[in-house]
Amino acid sequence: MCGIVGxxxxxxxxxESLGALMVPMLIGMTxxxxxxxxxxxxxSPVSDRQHKLSxxxxxxxxxxxxxxxxxxxxxxQHHEIAVHGNQAVLTTAADADQVVTWLKRHAPLVAVLSVGxxxxxxxxxxxxADIARRYRFAELHGTHLVGHTRMATESAVTPAHAHPxxxxxxxxxxxxxxxxxxxxxxKHLEPLGIEFETDxxxxxxxxxxxxxxxxxxxxxxxxxxxxxxxxxxxxxLMGTDTEMLIVRDAFACKPAVVAETDDYVAIASEFRxxxxxxxxxxxxxxxxxxxxxxxxxx
Amino acid sequence: MxxxxxxxxxxxxxLSRDSLRQVNLYLHKHAVDEGxxxxxxxxxxxxxxxxxGLDADLDVHIHGHVGYYVAGMNQRASVTVYGNAGPGAAExxxxxxxxxxxxxxxxxGASAHGGLLVIDGDASLRCxxxxxxxxxxxxxxxxxxxxxxxxxxxxxxxxxxxDALGDSLYEAVIYVRGKVRSLxxxxxxxxxxxxxxxxxxxxxxxxxxxxxxxxxxxxxxxKSLYHWHADANQEY
Numbered sequence: 001m002c003g004i005v006g007x008x009x010x011x012x013x014x015x016e017s018l019g020a021l022m023v024p025m026l027i028g029m030t031x032x033x034x035x036x037x038x039x040x041x042x043x044s045p046v047s048d049r050q051h052k053l054s055x056x057x058x059x060x061x062x063x064x065x066x067x068x069x070x071x072x073x074x075x076x077q078h079h080e081i082a083v084h085g086n087q088a089v090l091t092t093a094a095d096a097d098q099v100v101t102w103l104k105r106h107a108p109l110v111a112v113l114s115v116g117x118x119x120x121x122x123x124x125x126x127x128x129a130d131i132a133r134r135y136r137f138a139e140l141h142g143t144h145l146v147g148h149t150r151m152a153t154e155s156a157v158t159p160a161h162a163h164p165x166x167x168x169x170x171x172x173x174x175x176x177x178x179x180x181x182x183x184x185x186x187k188h189l190e191p192l193g194i195e196f197e198t199d200x201x202x203x204x205x206x207x208x209x210x211x212x213x214x215x216x217x218x219x220x221x222x223x224x225x226x227x228x229x230x231x232x233x234x235x236x237l238m239g240t241d242t243e244m245l246i247v248r249d250a251f252a253c254k255p256a257v258v259a260e261t262d263d264y265v266a267i268a269s270e271f272r273x274x275x276x277x278x279x280x281x282x283x284x285x286x287x288x289x290x291x292x293x294x295x296x297x298x
Numbered sequence: 299m300x301x302x303x304x305x306x307x308x309x310x311x312x313l314s315r316d317s318l319r320q321v322n323l324y325l326h327k328h329a330v331d332e333g334x335x336x337x338x339x340x341x342x343x344x345x346x347x348x349x350x351g352l353d354a355d356l357d358v359h360i361h362g363h364v365g366y367y368v369a370g371m372n373q374r375a376s377v378t379v380y381g382n383a384g385p386g387a388a389e390x391x392x393x394x395x396x397x398x399x400x401x402x403x404x405x406x407g408a409s410a411h412g413g414l415l416v417i418d419g420d421a422s423l424r425c426x427x428x429x430x431x432x433x434x435x436x437x438x439x440x441x442x443x444x445x446x447x448x449x450x451x452x453x454x455x456x457x458x459x460x461d462a463l464g465d466s467l468y469e470a471v472i473y474v475r476g477k478v479r480s481l482x483x484x485x486x487x488x489x490x491x492x493x494x495x496x497x498x499x500x501x502x503x504x505x506x507x508x509x510x511x512x513x514x515x516x517x518x519x520x521k522s523l524y525h526w527h528a529d530a531n532q533e534y
Contacts, residue, residue: 251423251442252422252423252441253404255384255385255404270344270366271343271382271384272343272344272365273344275344275363276343285400287401287403287422289441290441
């Protein structure tokens with residue numbers, strides 16, 4: 001069992017309240033996912049010459065300003081870092097792939113959680129309320145976000161196994177359910193040069209969809225291909241820099257409710273995570289139908 | 299005599315203030331002792347298991363959307379939800395009546411032995427799965443695998459049905475007014491008899507609906523899966 005939450009605000013004035021609106025949604029899903037939580041928030045994009053990298057140091061003490069100094073010595077371009085305890089968002093004008101490669105070699109204790117122009121990613125083990133407090137989720141601004149509370153059933157409870165999973169640029173996925181053929185998917189993707197970081201089933205789905213996006217599919221087309229390639233139970237909620245998408249498997253075993261008003265689209269595994277939202281009494285409420293793709297653009 | 303206050307006939311709870319356990323404890327134990335039969339619950343906000351396991355002639359009104367298992371295992375009580383219901387509404391109901399004014403999520407009325415479940419809106423997948431004698435009236439449409447392995451009871455669907463309606467049915471009967479995307483294994487359409495029309499008329503009336511019983515089709519078991527055929531080589 002896990003909990004998923006998603007929120008996309010349509011009214012620019014609400015972007016500053018994105019985090020504050022979402023925190024009760026995430027905490028509302030604690031019973032479905034008490035062991036880990038995380039979210040991807042999509043902010044206004046950095047400039048075309050820049051990328052943002054969300055970094056995570058876990059239990060290790062990392063001197064972020066020293067790391068920034070080392071990166072600045074290695075890459076001549078401009079860099080900035082915003083630190084949130086053991087998480088930091090590095091904004092860099094250097095080539096993002098080269099920075100990731102450099103980090104792997106020179107800062108092996110730092111995990112790269114996401115790369116993109118809009119996405120910031122936070123995930124950790126612990127109760128959702130603690131994680132929300134730890135990373136000040138209530139203060140987050142942005143256009144949309146995708147969040148998850150985890151009750152692990154098929155792989156270890158570690159920050160790396162927490163959701164959202166990311167691949168490529170500005171793409172993330174959270175999952176309620178379990179896949180029965182993640183190893184087959186992985187066996188198909190690894191010979192294409194796609195590297196995996198965990199043994200988690202959701203990572204296989206995330207890397208499958210991102211591979212299809214790179215191959216030229218749009219997200220809807222990639223998801224349609226997934227129906228024949230991914231076996232198991234799923235409610236997937238995905239984010240890109242411009243889109244939020246939800247889809248459930250043919251049996252719709254894992255719940256989801258959507259609430260839409262003129263101001264926002266909010267998604268959660270259960271209504272109890274939506275009940276606090278403004279004007280919820282006038283929202284259009286529905287459950288996504290099996291194998292139907294629902295997406296919203298900012 | 300003028301000093302005697304009239305006994306309260308209704309009791310109200312507010313789940314934004316009162317705990318779910320308080321509400322269910324009252325419904326299980328104290329309502330009958332206090333002679334209260336009308337209970338209103340405000341701000342359910344998707345809470346699970348509201349009015350579960352009742353066993354008294356209570357009239358419970360829940361104003362808002364509820365989560366999993368509302369009125370599960372209900373006996374005798376009438377429970378009305380002025381909103382939508384999460385998965386497993388009226389699951390394993392034994393008797394009484396549960397009325398969801400909005401839509402119901404998956405497995406509504408699953409394995410209900412008796413009573414009447416009315417859903418004014420749509421019901422999601424697996425509505426009436428393993429039904430064991432209860433009646434279900436759905437004002438809207440039902441999702442796939444509804445009435446799967448239903449053993450006894452009746453399901454009236456005023457709208458459409460998705461895939462595999464009535465898969466592996468036993469003695470339960472389905473009456474459907476709209477389109478059926480596909481029937482499940484061993485389910486078949488059968489002619490409507492006068493007693494079928496009378497049954498639909500009675501169930502619609504009990505649900506407060508006005509559809510024409512003549513517009514419904516009957517789906518029942520072809521009974522070809524009733525017995526194990528050793529020679530069938532598992533080719534069902």
